[in-house]
Amino acid sequence: MLKAFKYRLYPSDSQADFFMRSFGCVRKVYNLMLNDRIESYKKHRETGEKIKLPTPAQYKNEFPFLKEVDSLALCNAQLQLKAAYNHFFSHPSSGFPRWKSRKNPVQSYTTNNQNGTIAIVEGRYLKLPKMEPVRIKLHRQLQGLIKSATISRTATGKYFVSILCETEVEAKKLTGSAIGMDLGVTSFAAFSDGTKVQNPKHLTKSSARLSKAQRKLSRRALQAKKEGRFLADSRNYQKQRILVAKLHEKIVNQRNDFHNKLSTYLVNNHDVICVETLNVKGLVRNHRLAGALHDVSWSAFLSKLTYKAEWYGKQVIQVGRWFPSSQICSSCGHWDGKKGLHIREWSCLSCGATHDRDVNASVNIRAEGLRQFHGTA
Ligand SMILES: [Zn+2]
Incomplete structure (x- = not known):
């Protein structure tokens, strides 16, 4: 049975930088592959020719910076795209796979454990491929064999890891009910x-606060537009945007x-x-x-x-x-x-x-x- 364990990560500045670059490379490979798939499909329809799609490794010649990050993360981007296509074929109403955007504040990549490349060290650090161990808050024990880890960044800039483990779970006592x-x-x-x-009351309360904060955010956006300022330069807008993201995160947690x-x-x-x-x-x-x-x-x-x-x-x-x-x-x-x-x-x-x-x-x-x-x- 597979079980996921989620922990907060506290990367150093250079480690956070490595994470950001990894997110970027995964996004790049995903988008390149999506583009190639669309192009080869068009060509196939015109000429009937079947085109072999490149693997993530083949993009490395054209984009050398891809070599700097974990290659398993790039392979997982390929699998993710495959899954997105399969989902589209089985549920066409869900829409065609979308491009991954740099502007999306929530980013992630997944890597696999190969003979201990992912491990908890001294109960305080997480070992990951291609980088120094990252500080982790192990608020509960990990159980089972580590299969993979997904590193993600939230809209408010926090880092988390979700570690997938193969574990045996004991059945609970039957109650007859x-x-x-x-x-x-x-x-x-x-x-x-x-x-x-x-x-729960606190959830209803936060939801009400969120809608209020979101309305304020749209007013700020409107104000900036009226005054001819870019949103990126509008301090009040940016402050409110972070507040909204924080509230949103709080609600998801609650x-x-x-x-x-x-x-x-x-x-x-x-x-x-x-x-x-x-x-x-x-x-x-x-x-x-x-x-x-x-x-x-x-x-x-x-x-x-x-x-x-x-x-x-x-x-x-x-x-x-x-x-x-x-x-x-x-x-x-x-x-x-x-x-x-x-x-x-x-x-x-x-x-x-x-x-x-x-x-x-x-x-x-x-x-x-x-x-x-x-x-x-
Ligand atoms: Zn009756």
Whole structure:
């Protein structure tokens, strides 16, 4: 089983410089290969000729500075482009692979471990190919064999490493419990045991602060434009931009923390977790819901829940979107028809039971999930 461990890095100035150059070279190779692929495709269509694509190593003659960085990082750029193409072929609506931009503040590269080229030294340093060991904050122990490391820089200039390890994870004790979960709009989620989980208050607060800060940023941009100044030279704009990036980072951290705690709680206490697969794209297009859904960002949560369940020998069952979880009475099975999103509570016309919309849906999701799980029609 592969498990990722993320740590903060504290590179020296020259090491940060090396990271920046590595990001730049990876970007360069990625873009060169993307360009070559597009060109060779055009040629192939015109002449029917099949053109062999160059490898990252072949670009080194034309661009000697590529030799200075980790060659495995360049190979991984090739793999990344391949993955982007495959994703495009299997999900054409996701769009054609895009160019990597120097202007994107978030940059990264990935390298692989070859007989100890990546290692933790003295519990304080991270050994990486082609450079002196970098100071690392090892806030928790690494487990297993190191396969690869991804070094990244955030929008606010912090450096992190995500180390992928091959590790054996022990299955968690079975509890004999199954739970249904409806990812809500007014709450984060409702559960078939009648409980609900709200978005943490600090997260809602930061989100409100973020939108305010973003509005201020657009005003600053507008102001600079009016006065005929470049954004790069506008100090007030730049100050606000960093503030926005910091807030954004804070929200991502708070959200990850919340998702981690909730998913761990669920896999600790239940063997089977039934969830609904929603059409995120379709929902986000609906304006009224966009903000709420963006905030709950539950597709990120589902992926965390799914990999944790896999690690610990638990099951996540996804119930199809077509399943009318909010239309069926969970007490008697009566089909009560479609309900607008504004209806939060309803009474069954057949048995008279009163339902909280989301809790009722989660009870139905649990029943449907278990039906799928046991394979009974
Ligand atoms: Zn009923």
